[in-house]
Amino acid sequence: MMSTDQMVAWLRQAMGTAQWDAETAARETEPEWSDGGPYGEGVHTQRHGSPVAVGPWGYMDDAVRTHIARHDPTAVLRRITKDRELLDDILAEKHHISDDPWYTCPAATRERDGGTYAETEGGGQCSCGRDERAQRRIRTLAEGYGWTEK
Ligand SMILES: [Zn+2]
Numbered sequence: 001m002m003s004t005d006q007m008v009a010w011l012r013q014a015m016g017t018a019q020w021d022a023e024t025a026a027r028e029t030e031p032e033w034s035d036g037g038p039y040g041e042g043v044h045t046q047r048h049g050s051p052v053a054v055g056p057w058g059y060m061d062d063a064v065r066t067h068i069a070r071h072d073p074t075a076v077l078r079r080i081t082k083d084r085e086l087l088d089d090i091l092a093e094k095h096h097i098s099d100d101p102w103y104t105c106p107a108a109t110r111e112r113d114g115g116t117y118a119e120t121e122g123g124g125q126c127s128c129g130r131d132e133r134a135q136r137r138i139r140t141l142a143e144g145y146g147w148t149e150k
Helices: 004-029 062-070 073-092 130-143
Strands: none
Touching: 004 073, 004 130, 073 130
């Protein structure tokens, strides 16, 4: 079983690859992405001027053309940005801290989670549920990028 840290590293790499692909596609096809009605405006490469996905030539179903246009590089980059924000938000969740050391999560650290009774070094087993929640949410996010390991 992969650790959460390994899954996060994989996910950040996958997001970077998806971003690079979308930015490359944006440079190559801009400004031709559009679902523009029954005949569409088409998606053409800038260098070659050839259709890559859609057009008024009737060789692609409107639903397919619309689907492709809705996944244009701008939309993909917007989702990647928000997925990164979500990942950072998940990772920022703190372990439970209490004024009573008995109820402070053993995985909490003063530097990361604050609190007088958190361990200086941390490293204990999480008892507050934060690590399990984070791993589950990160796995869900990673599966959207193709993660398949359990
Ligand atoms: Zn915890």
